[in-house]
Amino acid sequence: MDDSWKDWVHITKLDPDKVIDNDTVADIATSGTDALMLSGTLNVTQENMRELIMQVKEYDLPIVVEPAGPEGVVLDEVDALFVPSVLNTPDMRWMVGTHQKWVKHNHIDWTRVIPEAYIVLNPASSVGKVTAAICDISAADVAAYAEVADQYFSFPVVYIEYSGTYGDPKVVAAASKAVSDARLFYGGGINNAEKAAEMGQFADTIIVGNAVYDDGVSALRATVKAVQ
Numbered sequence: 001m002d003d004s005w006k007d008w009v010h011i012t013k014l015d016p017d018k019v020i021d022n023d024t025v026a027d028i029a030t031s032g033t034d035a036l037m038l039s040g041t042l043n044v045t046q047e048n049m050r051e052l053i054m055q056v057k058e059y060d061l062p063i064v065v066e067p068a069g070p071e072g073v074v075l076d077e078v079d080a081l082f083v084p085s086v087l088n089t090p091d092m093r094w095m096v097g098t099h100q101k102w103v104k105h106n107h108i109d110w111t112r113v114i115p116e117a118y119i120v121l122n123p124a125s126s127v128g129k130v131t132a133a134i135c136d137i138s139a140a141d142v143a144a145y146a147e148v149a150d151q152y153f154s155f156p157v158v159y160i161e162y163s164g165t166y167g168d169p170k171v172v173a174a175a176s177k178a179v180s181d182a183r184l185f186y187g188g189g190i191n192n193a194e195k196a197a198e199m200g201q202f203a204d205t206i207i208v209g210n211a212v213y214d215d216g217v218s219a220l221r222a223t224v225k226a227v228q
């Protein structure tokens with residue numbers, strides 16, 4: 001896709017493993033969020049991903065898929081694929097191994113792939129457990145990962161991921177200082193204007209996931225308003 005995604009300040013993350021009704025989808029689409037990212041670590045299948053795409057595609061909003069593995073890759077009716085690599089895992093599969101297998105067995109439309117350097121910081125999250133990420137690290141450690149991702153690997157996105165819990169703003173501030181070219185994404189536990197504004201000072205883009213399901217679209221709207 002073109003570079004317009006670099007202007008997104010707010011992304012709503014929808015999980016194909018969760019049920020959402022069409023009225024809620026309509027409210028999300030008009031909330032002011034810049035894009036919908038369809039993603040989850042557990043139980044994402046071609047079937048539930050395609051079902052969610054059918055629900056969201058009628059709105060005039062960018063839709064991107066963030067697969068947890070090659071089996072979750074769907075590109076029909078979608079603008080781009082944001083593909084994670086986890087930096088702070090000892091298991092090479094989540095950094096590059098799964099990607100190598102994916103590329104070996106598929107023809108990839110690279111014009112629609114945006115690589116993301118994930119730094120996973122909530123050990124209790126599904127992504128933390130699956131990737132065995134080493135989460136007990138300092139702000140300086142996170143900043144160094146972020147700099148390596150940005151300056152050495154040239155990842156276009158550095159993603160500070162606290163999925164399911166609100167993170168440490170000092171960590172996000174340190175990562176923000178360390179990154180010059182990449183866009184800094186922050187996701188985890190944002191469910192009101194205050195948290196959105198706090199992380200929005202440091203991150204270029206905030207991602208709101210669970211709040212849509214747990215706190216409703218009014219909470220989502222408050223997070224949008226805080227960063228736009």
Ligand SMILES: CC(C)=CCC/C(C)=C/CC/C(C)=C/CC/C(C)=C/COP(=O)(O)OP(=O)(O)O
Nearest residue numbers: 040041042068069070094098099125126127163
């Ligand atoms: C090579 C391809 C196409 C994919 C590989 C992608 C990789 C390496 C993924 C590893 C990290 C991962 C599992 C990312 C999934 C995206 C993500 C962080 C979703 C949010 O997950 P959680 O919120 O923890 O999960 P649940 O909502 O399912 O509990």
Ligand SMILES: O=P(O)(O)OC[C@@H](O)CO
Nearest residue numbers: 163164187188189209210
């Ligand atoms: O679900 P929450 O905690 O909002 O996290 C958002 C996103 O970063 C998850 O990948």
Ligand SMILES: [Mg+2]
Nearest residue numbers: 015040163209
């Ligand atoms: Mg989730």
